[in-house]
Amino acid sequence: MSLKNKNLLMMILAVALSIITYFLFREMYYSNSDFPYSQEILAALTGTVITILITSLLLNKQTEVEMLKEENLKILELKASIYNELFSYLEEVFLKQEVTKSDIIKLKLINQKLSTIASIDVLKIFEKFIEEFNLATKDKKILGDDIDDLLEILSSLSNAIRYDLLEGKHVEKASEKLEIFNQILKNTEKLEKNEV
Numbered sequence: 001m002s003l004k005n006k007n008l009l010m011m012i013l014a015v016a017l018s019i020i021t022y023f024l025f026r027e028m029y030y031s032n033s034d035f036p037y038s039q040e041i042l043a044a045l046t047g048t049v050i051t052i053l054i055t056s057l058l059l060n061k062q063t064e065v066e067m068l069k070e071e072n073l074k075i076l077e078l079k080a081s082i083y084n085e086l087f088s089y090l091e092e093v094f095l096k097q098e099v100t101k102s103d104i105i106k107l108k109l110i111n112q113k114l115s116t117i118a119s120i121d122v123l124k125i126f127e128k129f130i131e132e133f134n135l136a137t138k139d140k141k142i143l144g145d146d147i148d149d150l151l152e153i154l155s156s157l158s159n160a161i162r163y164d165l166l167e168g169k170h171v172e173k174a175s176e177k178l179e180i181f182n183q184i185l186k187n188t189e190k191l192e193k194n195e196v
Contacts, residue, residue: 010060014053021049075117076165082113083161090154094147099137107133119164122157129153 025046089110093103107130114126132153136146 007060007064011057014057018050018053021046079117079165082110082117083165086110086114090150093142094150097142097147099140099142119160119167121160122164125153125157125160129157 025042028042089103089106093099111126111130114123118126129150132149136142136150142150
């Protein structure tokens with residue numbers, strides 16, 4: 001039984017129990033009109049039962065929220081680890097300046113991992129990266145201009161990953177997004193000009 005169904009069932013039972021308890025205590029309250037002390041005890045019991053029901057519902061909701069928070073944290077950690085794996089892989093390939101069959105297989109596996117967690121923006125930009133990567137590595141080498149072209153696309157990919165990881169945590173205005181993206185491009189361009 002899913003958590004939502006369980007919560008709905010608990011809510012229905014709580015409402016039904018509250019209604020039954022109300023009518024039971026109401027009947028007992030009026031039947032004891034000759035004994036005011038027993039009426040006060042019944043009023044206190046009614047308040048206690050209602051307090052218990054409300055507390056139980058609140059605790060149940062709090063548990064659901066905590067479970068959702070924990071689930072979101074695990075998903076965020078998974079996303080970050082897969083994105084980190086992608087960038088580590090690219091760093092390795094760019095530094096050795098050649099591409100082997102095992103490198104292609106590893107990129108295919110990273111692509112499959114990305115497909116499980118990445119946002120649609122990340123996947124679309126990664127598709128452009130793959131197209132450029134395939135063109136750049138036809139000769140099994142990945143040198144200067146090839147790396148520069150790939151790094152330009154990686155700037156867009158980094159920006160998309162940034163928003164994917166920050167989703168829901170920090171809402172940026174459209175002007176901020178554009179400014180951040182332009183800054184990423186500037187940083188990349190300045191690094192491309194550095195010929196060692």
